[in-house]
Amino acid sequence: MLQTFFSTLPQICASTQSCLGALWTIPSTSWLGFFSDITLLIEASLFHSQNFIKPGEQEAARCDTWAQLIERGCMEEDIISPKNYFSSSKNISLSNTALDKGEPIQLRPQEVNLKLRPGLPHTFTLDFQRVEGYPVDLYYLMDLSYSMEDDLRSIKTLGNKLFNALQGITKKGQIGFGSFVDKTVLPFTNTNPEKLNKPCAETEMYCQPAFGYRHVLSMTGNKAEFESEVNKQRISGNLDSPEGTLDAIMQAAVCGERIGWRNSSTRLIVLTTDDGFHMAGDGKLAGILEPNDERCYMDNNLYSKSNEMDYPSVGQVANQLEKNNIQPIFAVTKNMEKVYRELSKMIPKSEVGVLSADSHNVVELIKNAYNRLSSKVTVTHDALPDNVRVTYTPLCPEGGPSGDKGVCNNVGVGQMVSFNVTVTADECMQSEISFLIGPLGMKDKLKVSLSTLCKCECNDPVTVDSPYCNGKGQVNCGMCSCKAGFVGQKCECSIGEKDESSLRAACRKDNGTECEGRGDCVCGICQCYTLPGGSTYYGTNCECENESCEKFQNKLSLLCVEGNGKCRCKNCECKPGYEGTACQCKKSDEQCRTPSGSVCSGRGTCKCNQCKCMEGYQRPYCLTCPACQTTCITKGKCIECLGFQTGPFSKNCSQACTSISEFKMVETLPPGKPCDVRDVESCRVFFAIKQLDGEDNYTAQILKTRECPKLPNIYAIIGGSIVGVTVIGILILLFIKVLFTLQDLKEYRKFMNEAQKTRWSENKNPIFQEATTTVANPTFSGE
Numbered sequence: 001m002l003q004t005f006f007s008t009l010p011q012i013c014a015s016t017q018s019c020l021g022a023l024w025t026i027p028s029t030s031w032l033g034f035f036s037d038i039t040l041l042i043e044a045s046l047f048h049s050q051n052f053i054k055p056g057e058q059e060a061a062r063c064d065t066w067a068q069l070i071e072r073g074c075m076e077e078d079i080i081s082p083k084n085y086f087s088s089s090k091n092i093s094l095s096n097t098a099l100d101k102g103e104p105i106q107l108r109p110q111e112v113n114l115k116l117r118p119g120l121p122h123t124f125t126l127d128f129q130r131v132e133g134y135p136v137d138l139y140y141l142m143d144l145s146y147s148m149e150d151d152l153r154s155i156k157t158l159g160n161k162l163f164n165a166l167q168g169i170t171k172k173g174q175i176g177f178g179s180f181v182d183k184t185v186l187p188f189t190n191t192n193p194e195k196l197n198k199p200c201a202e203t204e205m206y207c208q209p210a211f212g213y214r215h216v217l218s219m220t221g222n223k224a225e226f227e228s229e230v231n232k233q234r235i236s237g238n239l240d241s242p243e244g245t246l247d248a249i250m251q252a253a254v255c256g257e258r259i260g261w262r263n264s265s266t267r268l269i270v271l272t273t274d275d276g277f278h279m280a281g282d283g284k285l286a287g288i289l290e291p292n293d294e295r296c297y298m299d300n301n302l303y304s305k306s307n308e309m310d311y312p313s314v315g316q317v318a319n320q321l322e323k324n325n326i327q328p329i330f331a332v333t334k335n336m337e338k339v340y341r342e343l344s345k346m347i348p349k350s351e352v353g354v355l356s357a358d359s360h361n362v363v364e365l366i367k368n369a370y371n372r373l374s375s376k377v378t379v380t381h382d383a384l385p386d387n388v389r390v391t392y393t394p395l396c397p398e399g400g401p402s403g404d405k406g407v408c409n410n411v412g413v414g415q416m417v418s419f420n421v422t423v424t425a426d427e428c429m430q431s432e433i434s435f436l437i438g439p440l441g442m443k444d445k446l447k448v449s450l451s452t453l454c455k456c457e458c459n460d461p462v463t464v465d466s467p468y469c470n471g472k473g474q475v476n477c478g479m480c481s482c483k484a485g486f487v488g489q490k491c492e493c494s495i496g497e498k499d500e501s502s503l504r505a506a507c508r509k510d511n512g513t514e515c516e517g518r519g520d521c522v523c524g525i526c527q528c529y530t531l532p533g534g535s536t537y538y539g540t541n542c543e544c545e546n547e548s549c550e551k552f553q554n555k556l557s558l559l560c561v562e563g564n565g566k567c568r569c570k571n572c573e574c575k576p577g578y579e580g581t582a583c584q585c586k587k588s589d590e591q592c593r594t595p596s597g598s599v600c601s602g603r604g605t606c607k608c609n610q611c612k613c614m615e616g617y618q619r620p621y622c623l624t625c626p627a628c629q630t631t632c633i634t635k636g637k638c639i640e641c642l643g644f645q646t647g648p649f650s651k652n653c654s655q656a657c658t659s660i661s662e663f664k665m666v667e668t669l670p671p672g673k674p675c676d677v678r679d680v681e682s683c684r685v686f687f688a689i690k691q692l693d694g695e696d697n698y699t700a701q702i703l704k705t706r707e708c709p710k711l712p713n714i715y716a717i718i719g720g721s722i723v724g725v726t727v728i729g730i731l732i733l734l735f736i737k738v739l740f741t742l743q744d745l746k747e748y749r750k751f752m753n754e755a756q757k758t759r760w761s762e763n764k765n766p767i768f769q770e771a772t773t774t775v776a777n778p779t780f781s782g783e
Contacts, residue, residue, distance in 0.1 A: 052078075052478060062478060080477065082453040084122040085115035090447075094129045094416065103264045104131040107444035114423055114450045121424040125395075126446060128377055128439055129416040135172035135265035137219050138366070141248055143273035144179045144208075146200050146237040151272060154360050159227040161363045169370060174219040175226055176259055180248035182238040182278070184210045185286040185307050189238045199237035208234040212306030213248040215298060219260030245277035249328065250312045251303050253320040255296035264443055266374070267326040270366055272355060274333040277343075283310030294320055318347045327441040329369040331355050331362055348380075349373060349441040378440045379406040379419050387427040388450065390437070393420040428454035493523035509541040518542035544569035550581045560584075580608050594621045594693075602693035614695060631689050635660065635698065636677030639687045643702035646680050661692065663700040670701065683708035 052062065052074055064072075069079055090111035095104040108127050116122055140162075144152065166173035182188045184196060189210045200207035217229040252259055252269055261267055280292065292312040297305040321328060327349045330340040337354050344350045351372055353365035381390050392406030393399075396417040400407035406419040421437065429452045438445035458477040465471040469480035472491035482491035487500060495503060507514045507521035514521050519528035519542040528537035537545045549560050549567040560572035565583030567573075574583040585608030592599050592606035599606050603622040604613035613622035638657035640647035643665060649656040674686045683706040690699050 080456040082117050087113045095131050097132045111447045116425040117453045121422050123422045126419045126421050130413045132413045133170050136170045137174050137265045138268045139176045141178045141271045144236050145181050149235045163223045165363050174221050176219045177217040178215045180213040181236045182244040183306050206234045208236050213303040215301045242276040242278045246312050253324050258298050269328045272331045278311045280313035327373050331365050377408045377411050381437045389424045391422045425452050428452050488522045515542045598693040603695050632675035640679045659696040660698045665704050666701045
């Protein structure tokens, strides 16, 4: 009956409801038999899925391609192959103009749900259409340092033109105004109280005190109000050339309520300046170490933490502009164009225009920059986890290449462009995530809710203690999920008081992989898998199999498997008369025998009729060893010992020199260059040595006559040494004597020269008394 019913079921069923109707039209008397057959069918299907794995086959065999599973006998209804799931939970039609009721819709769909199979990408289409008359909020941010004096005068006269240009773009346009200079601390600004109050030149009559950033006018559609506030502005000043530009952009971006940005509008910041900008880290010059926290600090329309917080980085500014859907237009002088074009490369959806000397062309500049920004649609996404990838393929006439951003150029108002969005989850995710996709500079975003399909949705029986699992577990996708205390493919092992980890450790060889990855550990014993060829792994840890013996000529050796041997645990066991790693050779040593009849000269073994020489020796017969040390050196001491009973081996020559099996003392050596060594008496011993069969077996011929050096004349050496020392000593003494003589001669001549130059005074010494005294006799008359 069941077979008849199911054969007619395709004709009965046009939908799910009609199938249910078909079931209810079965006569009541047939219900018992019907359900009996249904039960048998389900049990048969479960039996088939549970017994799909053959004995010894691993559970991983359940996973394969659809074709392979069908070929191996798996029923189609038993194959679980999850597909990606996509649904659109919010898909409102695109708006034609901004005059439609409610907020204009420029992007569809608005919300989608994705459930992805890891590694399987899913592609859907995203549509975008620029709405005619979409609101525009323009914030004019002006540098009021002293060098911008003439530019300020120009902007005061261009208010009417600026409003007319904005009305030409959209009827829902608003404009605001803000100004900036720099931080009011050294070295950026002169902190002298008089200079802080008037930082301009002495001749400047109208100069406002120094400030960082000031919000002047919130968004307004009132032209008169804009002109009135701009006319009140006065020039200011600072010390260095770079300005606090990034401070001003950051506050204008994050202080949305103060600025008056509307929720549904194109947001523009028009920055006019003639100089560069300070960035993160420059605040350290003024001792400002606290980094910028990207928050709004406005007090009386002034940036209150200008002197407490460092300048923001370019990355921080770019992040906040993108986050708040603001598109900057840098209107700069010619000398700053290159600097701001480099800055524009790091800020998505930004434009650069060159101001004239007095900024009179700023209105035209803004119009051109806006047209370039609005005609380029760039679709991208916010931050993603590492295991999720999103790529875009533009479907537009002037689309860019596929990549992590989708770009369409020259998109006109009302023109719809599309993008193929491909989402891929590389790994399973524990919980659902969501991210936003949308055009840069626009509020319109698509919310993507993403989760992964990492569980097989199998139609398992609800039986807790399944007979297939020996009543100790539940069937889960054809496999047993055992209760605590039971393990095994069919929960057949009770671990009792034993620890499951210790049982599994018994299946690991040298703490390696469990059963070498070739079997299941059941009660501490490896149950090995079956190989595709029909044989099984075997051994205590399933380490052996008989289908992977060494290949011969890049093919599995049938010689080993079916002919000259058998494969045992990856090694060929050869039959008598055969050898080789694959039993590919008949045993023979014909090509290994030397002319003397030895096999490989006794220095190798013959394998497959070829010599396998000892290390260093060369085929074909292992005769020579180019890498070995020469025997003239290694056997020199033995030659000295055997031939002349001298040297270090003289006391045990017969035991130390057994490698030289035969030697002869000869008058002359055979032709050729002989070996020679010096013995303990410095005599040269000449000999010839030849290697016999075997690793260390030699015969030698030793020349009877040694070549010894003549002994020196000891007496002549001693006498000559004494004479030499004496002569050298005398020569040294003579040399010293000559030196002293020359020195004395020099001193004498010096003394004589000085003596000749001496002039002695002839005056009489008053205290000098002569040694003789003359006495005259007064009575002597001389007669």
